[in-house]
Amino acid sequence: MKLTPQEIARAVSGVALDERGLAMARLARSETGQSGGAARSETGQSSGAARSETGQSGGAARSETGQSGGAARSETGQSGDRAGHVLLTSVAIDSRQAGPGSLFVALPGERTDGHDYVAHAFSRGAQMALVGRPVEAPGVLIDVRPLGAPEQAQESSIWEAMQAAVAAGQPVCLWVDDPILALQRIATAWRARFNPRVVGITGSVGKTTTKEITAAVLRQRFVTLKNPGNQNNEIGLPLTVLELDESHQMLVLEMGMYDVGEIAQLCRIARPHVGVITNIGPVHLERLGSMERIVQAKTELVQALPADGVAVLNADDPLVAGMASQTQARVFWYGLTPPAGRVGSRIETTDYTPAGRVGSRIETTDYLWADEIESEGLDGIRFRFHYQGDVLHVRAPLLGRHSVHTALRAAAVGLVEGLSWEEIVRGMQQLDVQLRLIAARGLNGATLLDDTYNASPASTMAALNLLADLPVHNGRRIAVLGDMLELGSYEEEGHRKVGVRAADVVDLLVTVGQRARLIAEEALAAGLPAGRVLALANAQAALAELRSILGPGDVVLVKGSRAVHMDDIATALTEQNDDR
Secondary structure, three states, rough: OOOHHHHHHHHHHHOOHHHHHHHOOEEEEEEOOHHHHHHEEEOOOOOOOOOOOOOOOOOOOOOOOEEEEOOOOOOOOOOOEEEEEEEOOOOEEHHHHHOEEEEEEOEEEOEEEEHHHHHHHHOOOOEEEEEOOOOOOOEEEEEEEOOOOHOOEEEEHHHHHHHHHOOOOOOEEOOOOOOHHHHHHHHHHHOOOOEEEEEEEEEOOOHHHHHHHHHHHHHOOOEEEEOOOOOOOOOOHHHHHHHOOOOEEEEEEEEEOOOHHHHHHHHHHHOOOEEEEEOOOOHHHHHOOOOOHHHHHHHHHHHHHOOOOOOEOOOOHHHHHHHHHHHHOOOEEOOOOOOOOOOOEEOOOOOOOOOOOOOEEEOOOOEEEEEEEOOHHEEEEEEEEEEEEEEEEEEOOOOOOOHHHHHHHHHHHHHHHOHHHHHHHHHHHOOOOOOOOOEEEEEEHHHHEEEEOOHHHHHHHHHHHHHOOOOOOOOOOEEEEEOOOHHHHHHHHHHHHHHHHHHHHHHEEEEOOOHHHHHHHHHHHHHOOOOHEEOOOOOHHHHHHHHHHHHOOOOOEEEHHHOOHHHHHHHEEEEHOOOO
């Protein structure tokens, strides 16, 4: 990002302010400083080194390293290369990550409020802050809300006031209706300056892995930017967009949501050309209330695509396939089912109708499918691609046979963007990130499969399938499964389905939490002997039991919600944390 304070003020106002319009904004308050210039820390100390925790919800995680929520720190700080103006070159949502050239966004949170740390961000060199209320901080507070507070309004030349503050090195607070919305408006304005090809990815399961592999494929030819980690929400995605520069040719964005309308908003910021839908399942069902609303929310991505865009849709998932009628974009299909009859003719289907067609026949010109799928355990998977008469044998470092869908999605995007098969396969084999499921040496000579990032019935079944594929020599297959949350009306059915599959796979089942007792109950009903099922109340009890029973050769899958501390179990069971 390289924006002047004036450009940021125009963007957050929601209108195209010129100098005159900005001059008619409200100068609410001007301060030369505050006593000591110190922000109060969480411990109550008044110190220029106060720590800040924004604590915002929705997945915008704090960073202890040099980045905050995906916003890169500036290496150069302030610069004056635009007609003598100061440029803001980075965004921070954690005051500890603020520095010269930073815009600090004060986010209210569940634990702490970023407004309490504006002064600290300024003490570290931030030039401007977005605030949702007046704060105790040095500098000038400018009210750019559409209506403003009448008692504070006064006719003043804000343009000159801002210019004077910047020239004097004085920080500026912009008082906005909603700091998050203001951040999104800045990202929208910044995105409009560039013309990268944008790939949006959403779905219930597999978004992050798909994003990572798709970016790895596209990077073989294009300069590619992607959101870091799981920064896929209303905060993380704008922060990623603000990292765009003229060098980027591709932008790959994972898009998450908690409610209807959120993906549509992310699309207004990002303006995607290609939309990838992984699958639809009962994730967030408790929050959204019905599968229909989940489909509605995810469909917003394909609805936002332009007529010359491409929707990459999962032909194996009827709920995803039905989205074809909701987009004006061309549809590119992927799946595991071969076309009926001759490859290159048509797929016969009665489940969905592609956009612009009548009947139940899909042209296979844009259909990529795979077969001969084999798991090589922790060494990856092998499979065979089919596309327009091409047949290609591929090996990829992905875990579990279910990962072939991830490979299909990444390859589909590569084909849409004109990459060769050589580039696509090379990208799949050159992943530079650790994917979600982590294999590590466990206690007492066991092998640990840490898949505790999140949990749903679909992802847990996939993890159990991987466990089933792994060779076990002189040991046992052990699954440690915790509660799965936000399943709503699907909660009991989802847990019980996992129990049935667990009974077919494991030698020992350990469940953690009240909901996970349903997994244990159903595994017993499916025939797993009672002596091989442990239903425990919490992570502490499970960890105590596991420390005593793990042995050489055991392969242990740990999967479940962090709400019941499954990640703590996985951490404690790794070999380097054996502190007994």
